[in-house]
Amino acid sequence: xxxxxxxxxxxxxxxxxxCGNCGRPLTEEAKSQKVLDMKYDxxxxxxxTYNKSIVDKIWNFFSSVKVGVSLIIITLVVSSFxxxxxxxxxxxxxxxxxxxLYYQTNYGSIGTLYYNLGLADLYSTWWFQALVGMLGIxxxxxxxxxxxxxxxxxxxxxxxxxxxxxxxxxxxxEGAITKEDTSKTLDKVxxxxxxxxxKVRRDGTALLAEKGRFARYGPYINHxxxxxxxxxxxxxxxxxxxxxxxxxxxxxxTRAIPGMNGYFLENKQxxxxxxxxxxxxAQIQQGVNAVAKNYQTDVVLYKQSEDALPGQTDxxxxxxxxSIRVNHPLEHDGFALYQMDFRLNELKAMTFSLTxxxxxxxxxxxxxxxxxxxxxxxxxxxxxxxLVNYFPDFTGFNDKGEPQTATPNPNNxxxxxxxxxxxxxxxxxxxxxxxxxxxxxxxxxxLYKMSFKGVDTINMSGLTIRMDKTIxxxxxxxxxxxxxLTIGSYWNHRRVWVxxxxxxxxRLAAHTNKNWFGIKKEINVLTEYAHLPQYIDQLDDExxxxxxxxxxx
Amino acid sequence: MSLxxxxxxxxxxxxxxxxxATLLIGGSIKSSKPDGAExxxxxxxxxxxxxxxxxxxxxxxxxxxxxxxxGHAPVSNMxxxxxxxxxxxxxxxxxxxxMYRVTALGLVALPIALLIIGWAAMFPREVTPxxxxxxxxxxxxxxxxxxxxxxxxxxSAVAGLLYLLKAVDPKKKGKERFWLEAVLYFLVxxxxxxxVTSGFKAAGYEAEYSYINKDDxxxxxxxxxxxxxxxxxxxxxxxxxxxxxxxxxxFIHAAKLTTVxxxxxxxxxxYLLIRLITRKRIxxxxxxxxxxxxxxxxxxxxxxxxxxxxPVFSLGALVFAMxxxxxxxxxxxxxxxxxxxxxxxxxxxxAFLHLRLSRGWEGRKSAWLALIGFGIIIFNLVVVNLVIxxxxxxx
Ligand code: HEM
Numbered sequence: 037x038x039x040x041x042x043x044x045x046x047x048x049x050x051x052x053x054x055c056g057n058c059g060r061p062l063t064e065e066a067k068s069q070k071v072l073d074m075k076y077d078x079x080x081x082x083x084x085t086y087n088k089s090i091v092d093k094i095w096n097f098f099s100s101v102k103v104g105v106s107l108i109i110i111t112l113v114v115s116s117f118x119x120x121x122x123x124x125x126x127x128x129x130x131x132x133x134x135x136x137l138y139y140q141t142n143y144g145s146i147g148t149l150y151y152n153l154g155l156a157d158l159y160s161t162w163w164f165q166a167l168v169g170m171l172g173i174x175x176x177x178x179x180x181x182x183x184x185x186x187x188x189x190x191x192x193x194x195x196x197x198x199x200x201x202x203x204x205x206x207x208x209x210e211g212a213i214t215k216e217d218t219s220k221t222l223d224k225v226x227x228x229x230x231x232x233x234x235k236v237r238r239d240g241t242a243l244l245a246e247k248g249r250f251a252r253y254g255p256y257i258n259h260x261x262x263x264x265x266x267x268x269x270x271x272x273x274x275x276x277x278x279x280x281x282x283x284x285x286x287x288x289x290t291r292a293i294p295g296m297n298g299y300f301l302e303n304k305q306x307x308x309x310x311x312x313x314x315x316x317x318a319q320i321q322q323g324v325n326a327v328a329k330n331y332q333t334d335v336v337l338y339k340q341s342e343d344a345l346p347g348q349t350d351x352x353x354x355x356x357x358x359s360i361r362v363n364h365p366l367e368h369d370g371f372a373l374y375q376m377d378f379r380l381n382e383l384k385a386m387t388f389s390l391t392x393x394x395x396x397x398x399x400x401x402x403x404x405x406x407x408x409x410x411x412x413x414x415x416x417x418x419x420x421x422x423l424v425n426y427f428p429d430f431t432g433f434n435d436k437g438e439p440q441t442a443t444p445n446p447n448n449x450x451x452x453x454x455x456x457x458x459x460x461x462x463x464x465x466x467x468x469x470x471x472x473x474x475x476x477x478x479x480x481x482x483l484y485k486m487s488f489k490g491v492d493t494i495n496m497s498g499l500t501i502r503m504d505k506t507i508x509x510x511x512x513x514x515x516x517x518x519x520x521l522t523i524g525s526y527w528n529h530r531r532v533w534v535x536x537x538x539x540x541x542x543r544l545a546a547h548t549n550k551n552w553f554g555i556k557k558e559i560n561v562l563t564e565y566a567h568l569p570q571y572i573d574q575l576d577d578e579x580x581x582x583x584x585x586x587x588x589x
Numbered sequence: 590m591s592l593x594x595x596x597x598x599x600x601x602x603x604x605x606x607x608x609x610a611t612l613l614i615g616g617s618i619k620s621s622k623p624d625g626a627e628x629x630x631x632x633x634x635x636x637x638x639x640x641x642x643x644x645x646x647x648x649x650x651x652x653x654x655x656x657x658x659x660g661h662a663p664v665s666n667m668x669x670x671x672x673x674x675x676x677x678x679x680x681x682x683x684x685x686x687x688m689y690r691v692t693a694l695g696l697v698a699l700p701i702a703l704l705i706i707g708w709a710a711m712f713p714r715e716v717t718p719x720x721x722x723x724x725x726x727x728x729x730x731x732x733x734x735x736x737x738x739x740x741x742x743x744x745s746a747v748a749g750l751l752y753l754l755k756a757v758d759p760k761k762k763g764k765e766r767f768w769l770e771a772v773l774y775f776l777v778x779x780x781x782x783x784x785v786t787s788g789f790k791a792a793g794y795e796a797e798y799s800y801i802n803k804d805d806x807x808x809x810x811x812x813x814x815x816x817x818x819x820x821x822x823x824x825x826x827x828x829x830x831x832x833x834x835x836x837x838x839x840f841i842h843a844a845k846l847t848t849v850x851x852x853x854x855x856x857x858x859x860y861l862l863i864r865l866i867t868r869k870r871i872x873x874x875x876x877x878x879x880x881x882x883x884x885x886x887x888x889x890x891x892x893x894x895x896x897x898x899x900p901v902f903s904l905g906a907l908v909f910a911m912x913x914x915x916x917x918x919x920x921x922x923x924x925x926x927x928x929x930x931x932x933x934x935x936x937x938x939x940a941f942l943h944l945r946l947s948r949g950w951e952g953r954k955s956a957w958l959a960l961i962g963f964g965i966i967i968f969n970l971v972v973v974n975l976v977i978x979x980x981x982x983x984x
Contacts, residue, residue, distance in 0.1 A: 073948070075946070101943055101946055101947060102947075104943060105940050105943045105944055108936050108939055108940045108943070109936075109940055111936060112932075112933050112936040112937055112940070115929050115932060115933055115936075116929070116930075116933055118924065118929060119926040119929050119930065119973070123924055125924075126925075141803075142803055142839075142840055143840055144838075159924045280919075280920075311718035327717070327718045327719075327720060328720050328721060329718065329719075329720075329721065330721055331721050361721065362721035362722050362724070362917060363721065363722065363724060363725040363727075363916055363917050365916065365919065372919055374917075374918060374919040375721075376918070376919075500918075500919050502919035502920070507915075507921075510911075510921070514908050514911075517903070518900065518903065518904060518908065521899065521900040521903060522900055525896045525897065525899065525900050526897070526900070550892075550893075550896065551889075551893060552889060553689065553886065553889055553893075575885070576885060
């Protein structure tokens with residue numbers, strides 16, 4: 037490969053801006069700078085060097101910080117669109133049509149537009165995910181592009197730097213020492229800088245002191261953490277990595293846990309408690325009377341014994357008893373069960389009296405278990421009630437006059453009974469729903485009716501079942517990210533070059549990747565201790581000039 | 590005196606201390622004339638820091654006593670969270686003072702803390718019991734760390750504002766002058782909010798209305814300001830209550846809109862009065878206070894506070910939030926508006942840090958970015974909490 041040979045004889049890779057050996061500026065641009073651009077120590081960055089093939093172009097696109105920042109800003113702006121109206125997974129609507137209707141009725145035509153543009157489910161659209169994917173690629177490419185050359189040049193630093201390098205540093209001092217003679221100067225410099233925790237190397241009349249070099253790796257470490265995290269998030273899509281299920285379970289019930297094969301759960305009781313505080317101003321303003329204090333399901337977790345057939349429930353072994361509360365999920369075998377929802381006073385059973393309409397006399401009671409209704413309820417030999425049809429969640433009649441049910445849950449039960457009594461051995465048809473009774477047509481007026489006597493209720497608990505094998509990877513990713521962030525933000529890479537010139541003068545240059553205030557404080561201490569000439573900050577004048585210009589304009 | 594009264598008194602003491610400290614810093618800057626006044630200025634500045642620290646300790650005392658009294662970290666409603674944010678902001682200022690020894694930061698940091706505390710005081714102050722999802726140590730840790738991170742990030746806006754007050758010429762027409770004045774106008778609007786809310790509160794104004802919400806339920810609401818806007822199909826319950834000027838559809842919370850409009854109105858009147866009396870833009874009045882600002886140093890402080898605050902914010906607002914969410918809901922991320930806005934804040938400051946890598950983004954541009962970042966933080970506090978209803982609530 038082609039090389040750039042510096043005056044000092046060192047061979048540098050094409051694209052190098054500052055000679056890796058002596059520090060002479062190599063490009064015209066670098067030569068024209070008053071203060072050298074020390075990014076990546078002037079090493080050859082692939083994306084800044086090659087731009088011919090299509091691969092180069094793609095590489096350069098993703099490694100550009102401008103592109104990276106643009107991707108971040110676009111992601112940020114697009115994300116905010118998703119908070120204008122609620123996302124559809126927070127909307128309780130079962131079908132697409134219902135969701136569309138929700139946005140229309142609540143937010144009018146803007147809502148419809150929002151829904152149709154896909155903004156109601158923005159974060160799972162392909163284009164949002166593509167955006168995040170591009171951000172990820174950009175992080176990887178940019179890190180490799182700059183990280184490797186930076187690492188190489190930091191590893192191979194020579195102590196002695198050319199005057200054209202030193203003089204182009206932001207902090208520079210040159211001149212005679214202010215006291216004593218120069219024989220001790222380098223020793224004193226070394227001593228002081230070592231006290232300040234610098235690592236000092238000497239080469240003849242030159243000295244290089246360096247500290248916090250590891251801080252330069254901070255951004256690369258934090259990018260690695262981000263990528264690890266993103267990979268973890270992507271792994272969610274793989275089958276078997278992630279289980280997200282839910283179940284409703286009534287008190288007293290034992291049910292198989294969906295998604296968690298071979299495990300069963302018994303709900304012993306559901307507890308709902310409220311704070312018995314006096315309503316506060318905020319509560320009154322919002323019309324709320326009591327603040328919830330606890331949602332809790334006392335459960336027993338069972339495991340099917342090894343030799344049981346699938347679905348067999350009589351050979352259950354107790355695994356553990358636990359009280360699932362919000363913030364205190366039941367954890368077992370990588371799975372966790374969360375308290376998510378509840379229904380109090382859920383209908384469990386309804387009791388009716390088979391009553392003679394005229395006399396009011398009852399022939400007997402029928403109790404219907406709303407989850408497990410029987411086909412017929414026999415009162416005595418000649419009297420029985422046949423359940424012809426059952427609509428657990430009755431929503432009305434369709435245009436053919438047929439009753440409809442929305443769900444299999446007994447939210448609003450309705451029944452069609454056939455009542456057989458000694459007086460009506462042929463049977464009488466009656467449609468019964470809460471607060472309405474429609475008698476069968478064709479048979480004329482019924483003699484009997486099913487009069488409502490009462491209901492049994494029960495509490496139901498809604499649990500979520502989660503298993504997420506990606507969590508360890510996410511934890512590792514987050515940890516690496518924070519580690520890199522800490523390293524890169526709370527430490528700085530500081531370097532001080534000092535050279536004793538042949539004319540007896542001293543030249544000092546200093547560089548830090550961040551926190552110039554901090555390094556200047558240290559150089560102040562050093563200057564005083566070793567009687568060095570006062571340094572100048574070359575950007576200070578530049579700034580003043582800039583401001584002067586601005587005020588004159 | 591009960592613990593909660595003591596807590597309230599400590600907060601008031603902190604407020605007064607910050608007020609005094611602000612005046613002291615103002616004095617320390619004003620008195621910098623050549624007649625050996627440099628020394629006097631330093632003395633005043635020194636005094637100001639001591640008063641600030643006393644205020645901060647009182648503020649901390651408020652926080653701790655309220656924590657003990659209520660049994661949970663006082664960061665669970667608007668009053669508590671804002672007050673704590675104000676405290677952390679002052680804490681971050683003190684931290685920066687000890688790093689850079691510049692009192693001038695307090696000239697902006699303290700008034701902003703005062704505004705935040707004043708704003709907080711407009712919300713119900715009782716101790717509220719916690720709903721189950723909030724009963725978690727992780728939540729406490731998450732909220733406190735996130736607020737701490739935000740307050741350090743906010744220091745960059747403090748430095749940025751001072752930078753711009755010096756760098757932008759108030760006599761020269763232009764975009765920068767316009768927007769800088771707009772930022773200060775916005776601060777006056779917050780004063781307007783505090784003035785109008787406490788004014789009507791002192792007068793005992795209260796009017797109750799019934800209305801129909803978007804789920805067709807009939808509810809009631811209490812207005813503490815005369816209603817410009819009525820809730821959907823609102824009916825006065827309080828006798829003789831004023832009829833709202835305009836009725837709003839159900840998806841707009843007309844009572845909150847009324848508050849916003851009142852604040853804007855009073856704020857604008859205040860602003861116009863200031864302009865009429867002083868015959869100056871606010872930035873022109875403040876410009877002399879910023880003359881001693883060393884631009885390069887303030888630029889560095891602005892950058893540095895983002896650098897220090899970003900990891901804290903990442904830890905608190907994202908990592909701890911995810912741990913808590915995982916524990917409470919079984920998912921570490923749910924794209925809830927509050928979460929999304931924390932992500933937006935984080936992305937914004939990430940963009941800020943990357944822009945600083947390229948030349949030309951220091952100085953003014955950076956100062957403007959810092960102000961925008963603070964705008965996002967405030968948006969997160971105010972709009973996301975009050976307008977974009979969070980769906981986190983379990984109750
Ligand atoms: C949200 C995503 C990102 C986060 C949180 C992040 C975080 C960071 C942080 C904290 C730094 C250190 C900055 C400083 O110390 O001033 C940094 C540096 C850097 N980032 Fe990122 N970054 C992200 C995305 C990107 C992207 C998309 C690119 C692609 C161009 C990129 C390229 C760089 C580069 C080139 C550096 C400088 C490295 C150095 O100083 O040696 N970053 N990043």
